[in-house]
Amino acid sequence: MVALFGALAQFQWQVDGFRARDLQPLVAQHIGHPYTMAQMAYDLRRLGRKQLIERIPRTHAYRFTRAGLKLIVLCTKLHGRIFCRSLALLDDAQVPTPLNRPWRELLHRLDELVEDARVAA
Numbered sequence: 648m649v650a651l652f653g654a655l656a657q658f659q660w661q662v663d664g665f666r667a668r669d670l671q672p673l674v675a676q677h678i679g680h681p682y683t684m685a686q687m688a689y690d691l692r693r694l695g696r697k698q699l700i701e702r703i704p705r706t707h708a709y710r711f712t713r714a715g716l717k718l719i720v721l722c723t724k725l726h727g728r729i730f731c732r733s734l735a736l737l738d739d740a741q742v743p744t745p746l747n748r749p750w751r752e753l754l755h756r757l758d759e760l761v762e763d764a765r766v767a768a
Contacts, residue, residue: 650677651690655711656723664708686715 654673667687675682694700698714
């Protein structure tokens, strides 16, 4: 579903809507392995049931609902303004930032949890 959102967030789909056949290769590229039309149909149905997209009458095309467009804009802003910038700040090769130390501590704790889970299993 994340890959589908990535493909939808390109905003080239706003004028005439989008078709599953146009999105399918983009989603496959995002996930790095084959993505069937059956998977695409299932994911589009899920978005439709959540009222994020709707079918354009008498076509095979879809368009965003108001809520869907707001969600895509929100995700795009979050990605650009928060995730990309924050991940850049966490790079050890960069100048030390207040986030470096907590990030390394979190990774260390996660490694410990994984190791403990292996011992328990």
